[in-house]
Amino acid sequence: MMAWLSINLHAFLSTLRKLARSPFSSFFSICVIGITLSLPTGIFVILENLESLSSTFSGSPEISLFMSRDASRDQVSEIEKRLKSEPRVSRFKFVSKEDALAQFRNDNEFSDVVSSLSRNPLPDAFIVSAKRSSDLEALHVEMGKWPKVEHAQLDSNWVRKLDSILKLGHVAAAILSILLGFALVFITFNTIRLQILTQKDEIEVAKLIGATNTFIRRPFLYLGALQGLAGGIAAWIIIEAGLHFMNGAILELAQLYSTRFALSNLDPKESLILFMLSSSLGWLGAWFSVSRHLWQLDSYS
Amino acid sequence: MISLKGVGKRYHGGFDALKDISFMIEKGEMAFVTGHSGAGKSTLLKLVAGIERPSSGSVLVSGQDLGRMRRSAIPYLRRNFGLVFQDHKLLSNRTVFENVFLPLQISAFDPREAPSRVRAALDKVGLLGRESAYPVELSGGEQQRLCIARAIVNRPSILIADEPTGNLDADYADAIMDMFKSFNQVGVTLLVSTHDESLLEKFRPRIITLHQGRISS
Ligand SMILES: Nc1ncnc2c1ncn2[C@@H]1O[C@H](COP(=O)(O)OP(=O)(O)O)[C@@H](O)[C@H]1O
Numbered sequence: 271m272m273a274w275l276s277i278n279l280h281a282f283l284s285t286l287r288k289l290a291r292s293p294f295s296s297f298f299s300i301c302v303i304g305i306t307l308s309l310p311t312g313i314f315v316i317l318e319n320l321e322s323l324s325s326t327f328s329g330s331p332e333i334s335l336f337m338s339r340d341a342s343r344d345q346v347s348e349i350e351k352r353l354k355s356e357p358r359v360s361r362f363k364f365v366s367k368e369d370a371l372a373q374f375r376n377d378n379e380f381s382d383v384v385s386s387l388s389r390n391p392l393p394d395a396f397i398v399s400a401k402r403s404s405d406l407e408a409l410h411v412e413m414g415k416w417p418k419v420e421h422a423q424l425d426s427n428w429v430r431k432l433d434s435i436l437k438l439g440h441v442a443a444a445i446l447s448i449l450l451g452f453a454l455v456f457i458t459f460n461t462i463r464l465q466i467l468t469q470k471d472e473i474e475v476a477k478l479i480g481a482t483n484t485f486i487r488r489p490f491l492y493l494g495a496l497q498g499l500a501g502g503i504a505a506w507i508i509i510e511a512g513l514h515f516m517n518g519a520i521l522e523l524a525q526l527y528s529t530r531f532a533l534s535n536l537d538p539k540e541s542l543i544l545f546m547l548s549s550s551l552g553w554l555g556a557w558f559s560v561s562r563h564l565w566q567l568d569s570y571s
Numbered sequence: 572m573i574s575l576k577g578v579g580k581r582y583h584g585g586f587d588a589l590k591d592i593s594f595m596i597e598k599g600e601m602a603f604v605t606g607h608s609g610a611g612k613s614t615l616l617k618l619v620a621g622i623e624r625p626s627s628g629s630v631l632v633s634g635q636d637l638g639r640m641r642r643s644a645i646p647y648l649r650r651n652f653g654l655v656f657q658d659h660k661l662l663s664n665r666t667v668f669e670n671v672f673l674p675l676q677i678s679a680f681d682p683r684e685a686p687s688r689v690r691a692a693l694d695k696v697g698l699l700g701r702e703s704a705y706p707v708e709l710s711g712g713e714q715q716r717l718c719i720a721r722a723i724v725n726r727p728s729i730l731i732a733d734e735p736t737g738n739l740d741a742d743y744a745d746a747i748m749d750m751f752k753s754f755n756q757v758g759v760t761l762l763v764s765t766h767d768e769s770l771l772e773k774f775r776p777r778i779i780t781l782h783q784g785r786i787s788s
């Protein structure tokens with residue numbers, strides 16, 4: 271146990287020394303990895319922000335049914351009956367034209383306008399909620415054709431459009447992440463390959479005097495993982511800085527509209543996932559690199 | 572301890588470096604392999620050390636058939652050997668101390684006792700004062716002795732040395748031979764190759780003579 275600890279500690283320290291010995295090229299590879307990782311991570315952060323934005327607006331989507339203004343009482347109650355018997359409707363609320371006008375009158379902004387009107391311009395309306403949001407679209411179309419219904423409006427139309435765009439964005443971001451994940455493995459593969467070339471003799475001698483492949487791999491795996499982790503941290507810094515600047519601009523905009531809104535950054539859990547992923551991918555790239563070298567050595571004898 | 576039966580080694584390209592080699596070396600024995608350059612001495616030592624695999628016949632070391640061993644088991648086998656290579660294979664970016672420390676590191680030797688082990692090995696070959704020097708700062712004879720220190724630091728039961736006195740002055744060569752003799756006296760089995768016949772006259776050890784890949788007597 272002591273020996274195992276000491277071997278790992280030794281490998282780890284020699285890894286740090288290797289990184290420190292070539293600070294410029296280490297810094298360079300870390301930056302490349304950081305930029306590579308910041309792209310998909312940044313897209314995820316933006317998507318996440320748009321998602322939370324859309325969910326604050328959508329609530330539960332409703333259909334507003336506006337009756338035509340010449341609809342009679344009977345015609346209105348006919349619609350009410352239909353709504354009651356429609357299984358897809360969870361609940362609905364009737365807003366008479368008088369109620370609607372009263373609402374406007376109570377609103378400070380509109381009270382002057384309303385009192386200057388000679389007659390009520392507002393129609394009777396139903397506010398309809400569906401049991402399942404997937405039925406909304408069909409209900410919206412059908413209800414628009416009901417007799418004396420002037421107009422059916424699906425309130426959350428743009429929200430749902432945004433949602434499907436976000437879904438598409440997620441798929442695109444996932445594909446991008448996978449591709450750039452591969453890129454990270456290749457970048458590490460190559461930097462570790464260069465490291466291996468500078469230590470070819472050490473590896474050969476170590477193997478000759480009884481080193482196992484595990485022993486030879488270990489410092490390189492540490493190097494790959496550490497480089498990946500540093501790249502992950504670089505990506506994190508890039509994203510934090512980017513959000514910081516964007517939030518400065520958003521703050522001005524929000525003040526103009528007197529609302530409060532700011533892009534939220536990576537939470538601790540997401541940051542941890544980023545770091546774990548970047549170091550695992552680095553580890554993987556290093557593993558392939560050393561294994562290929564060891565395999566080439568073995569195939570000689 | 573070491574037993575070869577009908578061993579042949581054919582290198583890539585079809586060249587037979589060794590043909591039908593059979594001999595046995597008992598535990599605690601000291602044997603020398605001689606022959607002209609190109610006779611197959613290095614190849615023979617590499618087969619015994621498990622660095623090359625035999626093309627035919629069997630190589631048994633401590634009862635284990637090296638030709639049939641799994642590749643992953645070879646490192647553990649090598650740790651029983653002390654190996655002195657013809658081309659030294661010292662690491663130029665490591666100090667004398669670190670070069671000798673490497674085998675202990677590989678075999679996960681207790682790190683608290685390792686430094687004293689390293690110094691004991693350097694003391695035996697007379698390099699105790701040069702711990703922090705780098706191999707390039709050493710003379711040819713000192714480099715050769717450094718190789719020997721690295722080979723014995725693990726206290727191996729078998730020491731395999733490929734031309735350890737090659738290119739050395741007679742005085743240096745004698746000193747190294749005395750060193751081997753003292754290892755043998757404490758029970759280490761030795762297999763040493765040399766093309767220097769004059770050394771053998773002095774010690775009269777058991778001799779295996781190779782001629783064009785075959786044993787000649
Ligand atoms: N890896 C190799 N591939 C092909 N031929 C080799 C290899 N190693 C040695 N040989 C050949 O095998 C013969 C014996 O070589 P070696 O064992 O090194 O002899 P010695 O050590 O007695 O000088 C030589 O002719 C040499 O060219």
Ligand SMILES: [Mg+2]
Pocket residue numbers: 612613614657733734
């Ligand atoms: Mg030779």
